[in-house]
Amino acid sequence: MRRVLCAATLAAGLAATGLVLGAHAQVAPFAQRPDEQPASVGALSDMMISILHRHAILWMAGASENWPLADYEARQLRTRFMEAAQVYRNIPVETVAAATKALDELAQAIATTNKAQFAPRFLELTRACNACHVSAGVGFVVIETPRTSPFTNQSFAPAPK
Numbered sequence: 001m002r003r004v005l006c007a008a009t010l011a012a013g014l015a016a017t018g019l020v021l022g023a024h025a026q027v028a029p030f031a032q033r034p035d036e037q038p039a040s041v042g043a044l045s046d047m048m049i050s051i052l053h054r055h056a057i058l059w060m061a062g063a064s065e066n067w068p069l070a071d072y073e074a075r076q077l078r079t080r081f082m083e084a085a086q087v088y089r090n091i092p093v094e095t096v097a098a099a100t101k102a103l104d105e106l107a108q109a110i111a112t113t114n115k116a117q118f119a120p121r122f123l124e125l126t127r128a129c130n131a132c133h134v135s136a137g138v139g140f141v142v143i144e145t146p147r148t149s150p151f152t153n154q155s156f157a158p159a160p161k
């Protein structure tokens, strides 16, 4: 009897959660997959999780003055943005352009190993992330400068020569 009750309570609870989620569900207007898109293409939100990781690695690399890694990660991020823009063609071009412009300026600081410029340019990149999220209707996804590394299995110190 107790088990039946528990199952009923759980079902009611899930139904209520579903209702709440339904009421608040937000779908970014340009995150919809185009019909002709191949099934093998990742969801935009999954691409974004990869971008989130790279954003963190890029910060750790610059803060550790591991410039080759920072350069590598900045290129990876650029590629991910271009892929997202190519697949999800309804992403407004100016939001992607703002992000790649911020990345280009950051890449310059990296190329000249300019640590003083790295932090403010990284902040500009982060602002471009958030500006696009607001314009996409997912302003609740707020990106900031990482405080610590989320990765305990990667060293960010420059590799010994």
Ligand code: HEC
Pocket (backbone or CB within 6 Å): 028, 030, 031, 043, 044, 045, 046, 048, 049, 051, 052, 055, 091, 095, 096, 099, 125, 126, 128, 129, 130, 132, 133, 136, 138, 141, 143
């Ligand atoms: C050109 C627009 C655009 C830019 C620039 C952008 N994003 Fe996003 N981001 C989106 C959209 C749209 C979504 C929602 C995707 C969805 O729900 O399908 C999203 C979602 C996310 C999510 C949530 C993913 C999840 O499944 O929880 C994260 C994290 C994220 N972005 C990180 C970033 C970071 C970090 C940057 C900057 C380095 C960035 N984004 C730049 C458009 C953008």
